[in-house]
Amino acid sequence: MxxxxxxxxxxxxxxxxxxxxxxxxxxxxxxxxxxxxxxxxxxxxxxxxxxxxxxxxxxxxxxxxxxxxxxxxxxxxxxxxxxxxxxxxxxxxxxxxxxxxxxxxxxxxxxxxxxxxxxxxxxxxxxxxxxxxxxxxxxxxxxxxxxxxxxxxxxxxxxxxxxxxxxxxxxxxxxxxxxxxxxxxxxxxxxxxxxxxxxxxxxxxxxxxxxxxxxxxxxxxxxxxxxxxxxxxVDYENYNPSKAGELEFPYNIKSIENKKKNKIALQRELNLENADVPLIASVTRLEDYKGIKLIYDAVKALDKPFQFVLLGTGNYYYEQMFKNLCENMKGSAAAVFEYDEALAKRIYAGSDIFLMPSLYEPCGIAQMIALKYGSIPIVRNTGGLSDTIIDYKDKCGNGFLFNEYSSEELKNKISEAIEIYNSTKWISLIKNAMSCDYSLxxxxxxxxxxxxxxxx
The missing domain is CATH 3.40.50.2000 (Glycogen Phosphorylase B;)
Structure with a gap:
């Protein structure tokens, strides 16, 4: 032709x-x-x-x-x-x-x-x-x-x-x-x-x-x-942390130090304490199959210092659950119940860990965006999440995978990620993530x- x-x-x-x-x-x-x-x-x-x-x-x-x-x-x-x-x-x-x-x-x-x-x-x-x-x-x-x-x-x-x-x-x-x-x-x-x-x-x-x-x-x-x-x-022309005019501190794999500046800016924007603890995030629809209840239970059960941010819309029941969670974790948790793409990009840039514990996930785009922004995904081993996230072992991998659909296993993976966050391995893990190419x-x-x- x-x-x-x-x-x-x-x-x-x-x-x-x-x-x-x-x-x-x-x-x-x-x-x-x-x-x-x-x-x-x-x-x-x-x-x-x-x-x-x-x-x-x-x-x-x-x-x-x-x-x-x-x-x-x-x-x-x-x-x-x-x-x-x-x-x-x-x-x-x-x-x-x-x-x-x-x-x-x-x-x-x-x-x-x-x-x-x-x-x-x-x-x-x-x-x-x-x-x-x-x-x-x-x-x-x-x-x-x-x-x-x-x-x-x-x-x-x-x-x-x-x-x-x-x-x-x-x-x-x-x-x-x-x-x-x-x-x-x-x-x-x-x-x-x-x-x-x-x-x-x-x-x-x-x-x-x-x-x-x-x-x-x-x-x-x-x-x-x-x-x-x-x-x-992912359309990297739209989702790119180095793009001028979108983040307060644009960055790429050679200027990862600016990611921490974006984290401080996000903490200030969402009334979180200025603390050097892992900031865990989820940008999602509030639907059962997205693992929202798992996120809630795992976050409540964590016994390590951390902060948590949620952006999403959907089930009113889940909105009320996370409102109560934020009330009980003032200064350490924030939730915004709307879709705001500009805020989503600031969350990708300012967060350290990104949660996506879906029951099933045909493809998923959020975990690929998180990789580009150096927010390390923790995902369940299903669908497109399996195709894009490699479990971190011995300096190899770009995130964390778990198999069983349970809040206990999610919590254990978050704890594992926090241990690495507190070690010298974290920067190399961020570089692994940001080096991935899942371009459109x-x-x-x-x-x-x-x-x-x-x-x-």
């Missing part, structure tokens, strides 16, 4: 317009890297959080069940990567991106709207790259509509699968409905069943899915699917190779 490959990247969230987690982060950064070599566009819902200038492109009706809803397609001006926004106030002009009773209907509308949009714009992609369950029905609609290109379906988290009553998909036969789940058809199953290639966001998570497919076993067996793992990466360029090259391969 002499011309550039044309790709449409389909996602439910995209930074900086709307972001909940890793999907939004990678949807914002990966297409930009890919755009250096291919003609790539994005399409995403127009969520309420998207505050930019838009241009009207087209509109059309979309049939959802026994009614029609209007889709307005808009584009953003001054974009590095052209992005189409699927606008409908009823479905997407809401306070949150997810967690509504009608999420199935909302993202079925999104899939159908993208299909209709493709019939009304001049851009004709060779590959349509769908991301996570919200896009799962799009490969099916494309195949039934005679699309001649290729589809890729990337799983970001298999635990979230999406479903909707089968009456919304009256065009399917009874046999097709049965394959997709029966009375409630499953978005994720559709993505597996109708895509040309299935990928996920780390090699270890791909292996985990093949062992425990969360209801996809029959499709994987019947289609002989081999899930390809491509590790997400590596991910982009692997996706580019995949795009070329499936078009051969």
């Amino acid at each position: 002499k011309r550039k490959i044309r790709v449409l990247f389909v996602t439910a969230e995209c930074c900086p317009y709307a972001k909940v987690g890793g999907l939004g982060q990678i949807s914002g950064s990966l297409p930009k890297k890919l755009g250096e070599n291919i003609d790539i566009r994005r399409v995403t819902p127009l969520h309420r959080s998207s505050f930019i200038d838009f241009k009207y492109k087209i509109d059309f009706p979309v049939k959802i069940g026994d009614k029609f809803e209007t889709c307005i397609v808009k584009t953003a001006s001054n974009e590095d990567i052209p992005t189409y926004f699927i606008a409908n106030d009823y479905y997407f002009n809401r306070d949150k991106i997810y967690s509504y009773f009608d999420d199935g209907e909302r993202f079925l509308f999104f899939c159908k709207a993208v299909l209709n949009m493709l019939k009304n714009i001049p851009f004709k992609p060779d590959i349509i790259h769908c991301n996570d369950w919200h896009t799962g029905f799009l490969p099916m609609f494309l195949k039934k509509d005679g699309y001649e290109g290729k589809t890729i379906f990337t799983i970001h988290n298999l635990r979230y699968q999406g479903s909707i009553g089968n009456e919304y998909l009256e065009e399917l036969s009874l046999d097709e409905k049965a394959k997709l789940g029966g009375d409630y058809v499953n978005f994720m199953r559709a993505g597996f069943l109708y895509s040309d290639v299935v990928t996920t966001v780390s090699e270890s998570y791909a292996k985990e899915i093949m062992k425990d497919s969360s209801g996809m076993e029959d499709i994987i067996r019947d289609k002989n699917i081999e899930i390809k793992g491509i590790l997400n990466g 360029e590596k991910s982009a090259l692997k996706y580019l190779s995949l795009y070329k391969m499936i078009l051969e």
Whole structure:
């Protein structure tokens, strides 16, 4: 193919317009890297959080069940990567991106709207790259509509699968409905069943899915699917402690002494005592699978001098737990319950140890960011955490791994890290961490190779 490959990247969230987690982060950064070599566009819902200038492109009706809803397609001006926004106030002009009773209907509308949009714009992609369950029905609609290109379906988290009553998909036969789940058809199953290639966001998570497919076993067996793992990466143009104007004291591997200055600045900002003790941090969503209860129990049980900082939003119950913890540890603990990227970077820069004890973690980006900032990760041995963190032994390694999902094992690993923090080995461990290269360029090259391969 002499011309550039044309790709449409389909996602439910995209930074900086709307972001909940890793999907939004990678949807914002990966297409930009890919755009250096291919003609790539994005399409995403127009969520309420998207505050930019838009241009009207087209509109059309979309049939959802026994009614029609209007889709307005808009584009953003001054974009590095052209992005189409699927606008409908009823479905997407809401306070949150997810967690509504009608999420199935909302993202079925999104899939159908993208299909209709493709019939009304001049851009004709060779590959349509769908991301996570919200896009799962799009490969099916494309195949039934005679699309001649290729589809890729990337799983970001298999635990979230999406479903909707089968009456919304009256065009399917009874046999097709049965394959997709029966009375409630499953978005994720559709993505597996109708895509040309299935990928996920780390090699270890791909292996985990093949062992425990969360209801996809029959499709994987019947289609002989081999899930390809491509590790997400970090945009070092955005996350870099040496970048001017973001930290009070920029630093790199040759000026690690400035990291301590950032720690003092963070202690001052969050009303922590100016103490030379390990500062332990977590930047996370307050959800069960992120190991939040483990962090709480381990921090409470630690019997060594330390400080603790938490930044995150989510479960109100966990917010109250950590508020009480901070009250009982005044001057030694702080929690901020919001998403603030600038503060997150100051926490990465000012902290010594970074906790990520997830029950499962398809990829994880926070631990890779922490490495770049020299905040030593303590992570559970699962998914993408296993692919990026090497347990520190005899001067080798970039962090700490533990296996059992328990607060006791997490506490023991923190204690082990604190012992090394108080030794001459700590600086060499920071250098090991900061030397790691998990750049987004590596991910982009692997996706580019995949795009070329499936078009051969």
